[in-house]
Amino acid sequence: MDAPLPANGMDQGEPLMRAEGIGMAFHGHAALADVRFQIHAGELVAVLGPSGAGKTTLFRCLAGLARPDRGCVRVDGQDMTRATGGNRRRMARGIALVFQQFNLVGRLTALDNVLAGRLGHVPAWRGWLRRFSRADRLLALECLDRVGLLAKAGQRADSLSGGQQQRVAIARALAQRPRLILADEPVASLDPATAAGVLDLLRGIARTDGVGVVCSLHQVDLARAAADRIVGLADGRVVVDLPAASFDTAAAARLYSTP
Amino acid sequence: MTSGAEQALRRMEAADRGFTGRRLRLWLICATLLAFYAVSWRLAGIDLHKLAVGLPKLGRWLATAWPPDLHELPLFARRTAETVAMAAIGTTLAVLLALPMAILACRTITPWPALYHPARWFLNALRGIDSFVFALLFVAAVGLGPFAGVLGIALHTWGSAAKQFADYLESAHLGPFEAVRATGAGRLTAILYALMPDVAPVMLSTTLFWWEFNVRASTVLGVVGAGGIGQELKNSMDLLDFPRLVTIIAVILVVVTALDQFSGWLRRRLA
Numbered sequence: 001m002d003a004p005l006p007a008n009g010m011d012q013g014e015p016l017m018r019a020e021g022i023g024m025a026f027h028g029h030a031a032l033a034d035v036r037f038q039i040h041a042g043e044l045v046a047v048l049g050p051s052g053a054g055k056t057t058l059f060r061c062l063a064g065l066a067r068p069d070r071g072c073v074r075v076d077g078q079d080m081t082r083a084t085g086g087n088r089r090r091m092a093r094g095i096a097l098v099f100q101q102f103n104l105v106g107r108l109t110a111l112d113n114v115l116a117g118r119l120g121h122v123p124a125w126r127g128w129l130r131r132f133s134r135a136d137r138l139l140a141l142e143c144l145d146r147v148g149l150l151a152k153a154g155q156r157a158d159s160l161s162g163g164q165q166q167r168v169a170i171a172r173a174l175a176q177r178p179r180l181i182l183a184d185e186p187v188a189s190l191d192p193a194t195a196a197g198v199l200d201l202l203r204g205i206a207r208t209d210g211v212g213v214v215c216s217l218h219q220v221d222l223a224r225a226a227a228d229r230i231v232g233l234a235d236g237r238v239v240v241d242l243p244a245a246s247f248d249t250a251a252a253a254r255l256y257s258t259p
Numbered sequence: 260m261t262s263g264a265e266q267a268l269r270r271m272e273a274a275d276r277g278f279t280g281r282r283l284r285l286w287l288i289c290a291t292l293l294a295f296y297a298v299s300w301r302l303a304g305i306d307l308h309k310l311a312v313g314l315p316k317l318g319r320w321l322a323t324a325w326p327p328d329l330h331e332l333p334l335f336a337r338r339t340a341e342t343v344a345m346a347a348i349g350t351t352l353a354v355l356l357a358l359p360m361a362i363l364a365c366r367t368i369t370p371w372p373a374l375y376h377p378a379r380w381f382l383n384a385l386r387g388i389d390s391f392v393f394a395l396l397f398v399a400a401v402g403l404g405p406f407a408g409v410l411g412i413a414l415h416t417w418g419s420a421a422k423q424f425a426d427y428l429e430s431a432h433l434g435p436f437e438a439v440r441a442t443g444a445g446r447l448t449a450i451l452y453a454l455m456p457d458v459a460p461v462m463l464s465t466t467l468f469w470w471e472f473n474v475r476a477s478t479v480l481g482v483v484g485a486g487g488i489g490q491e492l493k494n495s496m497d498l499l500d501f502p503r504l505v506t507i508i509a510v511i512l513v514v515v516t517a518l519d520q521f522s523g524w525l526r527r528r529l530a
Contacts, residue, residue, distance in 0.1 A: 063441060093443030103434035107456040116452055120443020127448035169438070176442050 015040050016075065016180055016212040017095075022061055023070030024054075031057045032068065033236045039180065039212040044203050046227035046244070047216040050256055054236040055216045059184040062214065063097050064088070075180075093120030096173030098183035098202075102165040106158030110149060110168045113157050114140040117175030136175075143171040147201060163194035170201060174209075181205065183215040187222070199226040220252050324501035327509065335491060335510045342487035343514065345405045345480070346473035349390075349412030354466050356417045361424030362450060367433060370446050382425075385418025390476055394485040405486025412473050412480075423465050427458045460529045467522040474518055478511050 015038035022035040031054045039045055049055055060066035062073055064080055072079045080091050096117070104113045118136045119127045126132055132140075144150050147167035152160060157168060166186060173181050183202060187195035199215070203226050206213045217223045223230055223244065230247045232240030232255035240251050363369055364378040394411030401407050435453040444452065481489020488511060495504040 065437065065441070089443050089445075092441065095441075097438060097441040099434060099438060101434050103438035105435040105439070105453050105456050107460075116439045116444070117442050119439060119448055119452065124445055124448050127444055128451045130452070172438070172442070 013040070014076075017062065017214075018074045019058075019062065019071070020074060021071035022058070022068045022073065024057055024061065024066070024068045030236050032061070034071070035233070035236070035238055036071075037231050037238055037241055039214055041179070041212055042206055042210045043228040044206045044213040044215060044226060045229045045231055046223035047214060047231050047233055048218070048220065048223050048240075048255060049216075049233035051218075053233045055233055056184060058233065059182055059214075059216060063095060063182050064092055089120065093176060094179045096176040096178035096181045098166070098169050098173055098181060098186045100185040100188050102162070102169045102189075104157040104165055104168055104172075106156070108157060109154050110144060110157055110160065110171075111137070111140055111153040113168055114143055114171045114175050117143070117172040120176065140171070140175050143174040144168070146174060147171045163190050163198065166190060166194075166198050167201065170198070170205075174205065178211060180212045180214070183213065185216050185218070188218065195222065196225070202226070220247075223247070320499075320501050321505075324505040326502065327506040328500070328502035329506060331491075331503065332506070332510075335488065335507055338481075338488040338491050339510055339514050341405050342477050342481075342489070343474055343518070345408045345485075345487055346412060346470055346477050349409045349477075350416055350466065350470040350473050352409070352413040353416035353420055353469070354462075356413070357421035357424055360417070360421040361428060364421060364425040365428040367429050368436065368446070368450060368454070379422075379425075382418045382422050385414055386422060387418075388415060390415035390473070391480065391483065394480050395483050398484045403484040403486075408477055408480040408485035408487060411485060412477060416469050416473060420465060420469055424458075424462055427461055427465075428454060431457055464526045464529050467526055471518055471522045475515055478515075 017039045019035055019037055022032050023030065024032040035054075035058060037045075047055055047058065057066065061068045061081070064073075067081050072081045074080065075091055075094065078091065080088075083091055105116070112130060115130075115132050115136065118132060118140065122132065122136065141150060141153060144153050147170055149160075149164060149167050149171065152164065152168075157165060160168065166189075170181075170186075181202065186202070187198050190198060199222060202213050202215060205211055206228075215227070217226075224247055227244045230240065230242055230244050230251075231238055232251065234255055240247070240255050242251060360378060360382060363371070363374055364382055366372075366375055369375050369378075390408075390411040392411075393414045394408050397407035397410045401410070431454050435457075436449050439449040439453040440446070477485075477487055478489050478492070481487045481491070482493045484490065488507060492504070492507050492511075495501075495507060
């Protein structure tokens with residue numbers, strides 16, 4: 001469960017994760033209704049949709065931060081929404097999250113932030129004392145190297161630029177050795193050039209590590225350039241689910257014109 | 260049929276009525292405040308005549324206080340050191356106890372939300388009772404001496420510091436906490452890893468503040484027999500020994516000022 005799957009490109013076998021009819025309501029208003037889609041190893045799925053379409057709620061459900069009212073999220077056939085205790089933790093550490101606001105601990109170094117990705121794998125006292133094994137420190141530095149920030153390892157996270165912080169957050173996700181990375185609007189706070197770089201990085205990770213990546217975006221051209229598949233969410237429902245190459249202006253119109 | 264203009268006029272009139280209501284409320288507030296101060300003046304027993312008679316007496320005493328009596332300076336130094344030590348041990352004990360309570364009393368991260376309100380009530384009770392009162396109780400329980408003072412300081416500061424710590428934790432940005440939780444880390448690990456680095460400097464600074472505050476507060480603990488320089492202060496006052504009294508007050512002033520400067524310097528370094 002720890003190690004990533006070998007690189008296998010666009011394996012269309014058993015999906016890594018399957019959303020099965022997720023429904024969720026807040027104060028009687030349905031934020032999600034019967035959402036179904038799948039994520040396979042090695043593919044980058046972009047979730048597009050107008051503001052308020054339910055993207056963030058969907059991510060919270062997929063990440064296990066919120067429990068849907070209806071339906072379930074299956075990882076390897078196991079229902080994650082009903083898992084408890086150690087089982088839930090094991091499933092959670094297989095899923096890494098990347099946030100719009102990066103969510104790094106500002107006063108810790110880049111390296112310490114990446115090491116946080118190991119917390120689900122090591123005994124609790126190591127986290128309390130911030131003492132990690134040599135192997136974990138090496139892994140964390142390798143992850144930083146992968147995102148091109150090895151030189152910044154000792155620098156405080158809040159001294160880095162936005163793009164650099166998001167790269168550190170991705171390194172943290174990598175250090176977790178996840179099977180799936182969920183990124184909620186990972187580039188919304190970045191300038192266009194930096195944003196493209198971050199998406200390239202995520203796509204490279206999906207390709208070479210065979211990790212499934214789900215990434216919500218709000219720019220159609222970014223999604224078309226980076227993603228293998230595009231899932232369109234409007235008013236809490238999946239209205240488009242197409243290979244990125246087939247996502248044309250008609251599909252975009254369908255997605256963004258839904259009342 | 261009402262026209263648009265008429266509806267607008269009616270809305271304005273309604274707002275006007277609201278305004279007079281507001282004006283009435285303003286008058287009521289003023290009257291209440293006035294009554295409050297009148298009653299307080301009576302209850303506080305303000306009597307300017309007594310002050311006029313008493314001030315010259317104070318002046319005569321002060322005149323007899325010169326020159327200060329320096330014979331017992333070594334004793335005063337020892338007693339002052341006792342006061343500083345009481346405050347240090349009491350504050351440290353309080354902060355160690357406050358850390359776990361702060362997590363319980365923090366709405367956003369408590370592992371047991373059901374205990375949130377009981378934890379807050381408990382801390383409020385500790386905070387509501389002054390260390391002076393606690394010291395009074397402990398002098399009866401463990402006898403005269405600085406130990407009773409330490410316990411008094413510890414209990415009161417526990418409540419106050421834990422409440423402040425909980426407020427810091429509640430206002431901390433929860434993003435990093437959630438991110439670290441999502442790596443599969445337990446709640447305590449996430450608190451220590453993601454929240455503590457952010458709140459630790461302000462917590463340390465608060466701790467220094469409480470130490471400083473407790474040194475000042477515990478100068479009077481001696482009055483109830485709970486050790487420290489306050490005991491000598493009360494003895495001198497009882498004997499109307501003003502040269503001795505002035506020396507003690509001067510020692511207290513010097514030490515408190517020095518500590519203020521030191522802890523201020525340290526806190527600036529931490530910020």
